[in-house]
Amino acid sequence: YGNKGLGQVDPNQVRELMGDEAAAQIEQLGELAKLLEDAGYIEKKGGRYDLTPRGMRKIGQKALKDIFSQLKKDGFGKHKTSFTGSGGERTDVAKKYEFGDPFLLDLEKTVMNAVFREGPMTPVRIQPPDFEVYRTELVTSSSTVLMLDMSRSMILRNCWAAAKKVAMALNQLIQSQYPRDNLYIIGFSDRARRMTAEGLNQVQWNEQVYGTNMQHGFMMARQLLGKHKSGNKQIIMITDGEPTAHLEETGEVFFAYPPTQRTVTETLKEATRCTREGIVINTFMLEKSRYLAKFIEQLTAINKGRAFYSSPESLGEYILVDYVSQKRKHVK
Known part of the structure; x- marks a missing residue:
C-alpha cells in the first residue's frame, strides 16, 4: 500500500489475501491509532501520523524509566567529586x-x-x-551537546536505536529535573547538523552518504556552547567509529577510509579549540576497533575528558547516571 497509510488498507481485502487473523490485526492497529490520536499522542498530517509534543514527552519518560530501572540490576558506580561552595539543597x-x-x-x-x-x-x-x-549540595548548571554518530555503520550494527533512546531520555531528564540546563543535539555523518529530540523519529538515511565527520560536529558544538558564558560545558559523543571525514577550507567534505592522518589532525585541531574554551569531551564508544581506540587516546590526551566502552544495551545507564552524578557536588 506504499505511503497510503493504515486508514487506506481494506480489511476485507486483507482477509481474502491473508486470512481472518491478519485482518483482525489490521483492525486492531486502526483502533490503536485512533486511541493514540484521541489521547493527544499523535496527529495526522497529510497522509501520515506524527508524534505530538505530548507524545514525545511520553516516549522520553518511558525511555528514562526503562534506563533507570536497569540500575537495580547493575553495579555501575557514580563518580564522586567534592567542591567548596555555598547554597544548594540541605543534606x-x-x-x-x-x-x-x-x-x-x-x-x-x-x-x-x-x-x-x-x-x-x-x-x-x-x-x-x-x-x-x-x-549542602551544590547543584551545578550545565550546557551539553549530545553528538550522535549517524554513519551507516550505526544502523548496520544496531547502535542507532540505543543512541536515539538515550537522546530522548536525556532530553526528558533535563526538562523535568534540571530545567536551567541546556541540551543541544547534533547528528554527524558526512556533515554535522542540528537536530531536535522530536526530529529524531523523522531521520531519513541516505545510502549514498559516507563519512564520520567529528570535526564538523565539534565545530558546531563549540559554537552552540559559546553562547553560554557560565556553568559547565560538555560534549557527550556517541560513536562506533573513528573520524573518516572533515571539512576543507572551501566547505567541501573530504572523505577517505581508512582515515587519513589529515582528517585525524583536523579533528584534533577542533578538539583543541574546544579544550581552550573549557569544553569537556566525553566519548562513549560502541565498538572496539584499533583505529577508534588510537584516536580516542589522542583525543583524551588533548581534552582530558573521559572515554568509555559500552554496549548499546548499557549505553543509557552509563550516560544518564554519569550526568546526574556530575550535577551534585558536596560542599565542604
Whole structure:
C-alpha cells in the first residue's frame, strides 16, 4: 500500500489475501491509532501520523524509566567529586560552622557540643565553636551537546536505536529535573547538523552518504556552547567509529577510509579549540576497533575528558547516571 497509510488498507481485502487473523490485526492497529490520536499522542498530517509534543514527552519518560530501572540490576558506580561552595539543597550531614557557610543550624548537635564542653548544667551556654550546620549540595548548571554518530555503520550494527533512546531520555531528564540546563543535539555523518529530540523519529538515511565527520560536529558544538558564558560545558559523543571525514577550507567534505592522518589532525585541531574554551569531551564508544581506540587516546590526551566502552544495551545507564552524578557536588 506504499505511503497510503493504515486508514487506506481494506480489511476485507486483507482477509481474502491473508486470512481472518491478519485482518483482525489490521483492525486492531486502526483502533490503536485512533486511541493514540484521541489521547493527544499523535496527529495526522497529510497522509501520515506524527508524534505530538505530548507524545514525545511520553516516549522520553518511558525511555528514562526503562534506563533507570536497569540500575537495580547493575553495579555501575557514580563518580564522586567534592567542591567548596555555598547554597544548594540541605543534606542530613552536619559539620563545624565556618565563616561563609549557610547557617542551616543543626540544633541538636550544637546543644550537645555545648553540654560536652561545659558539662551537664543549666542554662546551657552556647559558644561560637559549638555551632554545627548542615552540609549542602551544590547543584551545578550545565550546557551539553549530545553528538550522535549517524554513519551507516550505526544502523548496520544496531547502535542507532540505543543512541536515539538515550537522546530522548536525556532530553526528558533535563526538562523535568534540571530545567536551567541546556541540551543541544547534533547528528554527524558526512556533515554535522542540528537536530531536535522530536526530529529524531523523522531521520531519513541516505545510502549514498559516507563519512564520520567529528570535526564538523565539534565545530558546531563549540559554537552552540559559546553562547553560554557560565556553568559547565560538555560534549557527550556517541560513536562506533573513528573520524573518516572533515571539512576543507572551501566547505567541501573530504572523505577517505581508512582515515587519513589529515582528517585525524583536523579533528584534533577542533578538539583543541574546544579544550581552550573549557569544553569537556566525553566519548562513549560502541565498538572496539584499533583505529577508534588510537584516536580516542589522542583525543583524551588533548581534552582530558573521559572515554568509555559500552554496549548499546548499557549505553543509557552509563550516560544518564554519569550526568546526574556530575550535577551534585558536596560542599565542604
